[in-house]
Amino acid sequence: MYENIIVKKEGQLAYIYINLPEVRNRLSKETLSEIRDALVEIKHDGVSQLVVFTGEGDKAFAAGADITQLNEKEMLDVFATGSMQEIYDEIEAYDMPTIAMINGLALGGGCELALACDIRVMADHAKIGLPELNLSIIPGAGGTQRLSRIVGKGKALEMILLGKFLSAEEAMTHGLVTEVVPLQFLKDKVDEIAEQILAKGPLAVKLAKMAVQYGAETDQKTGQIIEKLAQAVLFATADKKEGTKAFMEKRKPVFTSK
Numbered sequence: 001m002y003e004n005i006i007v008k009k010e011g012q013l014a015y016i017y018i019n020l021p022e023v024r025n026r027l028s029k030e031t032l033s034e035i036r037d038a039l040v041e042i043k044h045d046g047v048s049q050l051v052v053f054t055g056e057g058d059k060a061f062a063a064g065a066d067i068t069q070l071n072e073k074e075m076l077d078v079f080a081t082g083s084m085q086e087i088y089d090e091i092e093a094y095d096m097p098t099i100a101m102i103n104g105l106a107l108g109g110g111c112e113l114a115l116a117c118d119i120r121v122m123a124d125h126a127k128i129g130l131p132e133l134n135l136s137i138i139p140g141a142g143g144t145q146r147l148s149r150i151v152g153k154g155k156a157l158e159m160i161l162l163g164k165f166l167s168a169e170e171a172m173t174h175g176l177v178t179e180v181v182p183l184q185f186l187k188d189k190v191d192e193i194a195e196q197i198l199a200k201g202p203l204a205v206k207l208a209k210m211a212v213q214y215g216a217e218t219d220q221k222t223g224q225i226i227e228k229l230a231q232a233v234l235f236a237t238a239d240k241k242e243g244t245k246a247f248m249e250k251r252k253p254v255f256t257s258k
Contacts, residue, residue, distance in 0.1 A: 004031040006056065007038050012198050013191070014048040015101075021057035027109045028066035032087050043095060049202060050194050051094065053117060054101035055110075058183055061102045061126065062110030070135070084109055084141040088116040092142075092213065097197050097205055101190045102126050103183060107165070112139060115146040118209060120176065121190050122168040123183040128176065129165035149216065151176055201239045202257045 001007075006017040016038050018025040042048045055061040065084065077083075091098060091113070100106075100114035102122040111128050114120050122128070130139045130147065138144060139160060148156035151174045158164060168180040181189045197205060207230040215223030234240050238258045246253035 002034045002038065004028070005034045005038060007041070009042075009045070009048060012047060012049040013052060013194055014042045014045075014050070015052045015054065016042075017054055017056050018062050019056045021055070021059060024060035024063035024105060025055035025057070025110070026064060026066045027062050027084065027113070028069055029082070032084055033082060036082070036087050036090065039090065039094065048096065049198055050097050050099070052099045052101050052190055052194065053091075053113060054103050058104055058123075058125075060104040060110070061100070061106040062113055063105045064108030064110055064131075067135075070137075078140065084112070088112055088141050091116040092146075095206060097209060099190055099194065101186060102128065102168075102177065103186055108132055108139070108143075109141055112141040112143045112146070115150065116142060119178055119193060120171075121179045121181070121186065121193065122171060122177040123186045124168045124180050125183060126168050127165040128168075128171050129163065130160050131163040131165075133160065134163050147176075201234075201237075201243055201253070201255050203237055203239050203255075204234055204243075207234060 004020055006019045008015040008017065016035060018031060020026060042051060098117040100117040100120040102114055102120060104126050106114050106126065106128040108131060111130050130143050132139050144160065147159065155174055166176065171177045172180045179189055211227045211230045215226050239255045242255060243253050
């Protein structure tokens with residue numbers, strides 16, 4: 001079905017592998033289009049509850065855009081439908097939680113893909129960075145904005161202006177990733193994190209993600225109104241009643257997303 005990616009489903013987990021290891025899993029417009037199509041498929045499969053992005057092989061998560069295609073870009077192409085920025089915005093706002101399983105180099109558009117995910121887990125040999133200024137362009141798929149919100153303006157400027165790559169340990173120190181593990185344990189760690197998320201009430205997961213993301217874009221008081229409204233919705237759900245009842249009865253809850 002797909003030429004540049006592989007979609008693997010394991011229970012409630014859907015893995016999207018960028019499958020171009022011979023070119024360090026570069027992100028061509030064709031690959032991005034397939035990712036978008038896969039997200040639509042996963043959203044409507046009736047089973048998947050969490051999406052993991054990763055790259056095939058052990059060299060690269062995704063080492064940036066297709067430079068040949070980038071060379072052909074002209075001024076108004078940044079506004080075209082289906083741009084990298086547009087697709088990453090959709091990933092950030094996706095209905096399900098997302099994890100970037102960073103198995104190797106995450107550079108340029110690959111770094112920006114990871115930044116669009118909710119959680120980032122990194123192999124200890126991997127590196128991450130935004131080297132776009134070497135090509136006399138800037139990170140254009142949300143990198144200038146998401147990176148600064150995660151690591152702070154000063155560190156973001158250092159990484160972008162110097163084109164600096166962070167090691168996995170440095171990335172963790174600055175809060176860019178949440179876990180660093182040897183490559184052979186990377187998938188196990190991601191599965192462990194995913195299992196913990198999937199054990200929670202699915203409606204609560206969705207609304208918590210929404211409250212954090214939209215609340216972060218406004219002042220605290222407005223953010224707390226978003227939080228309050230999200231909580232009001234959850235108070236009216238069967239899952240909330242099941243969660244509290246299961247806790248009191250000392251049993252595992254059975255959530256139905258209702």
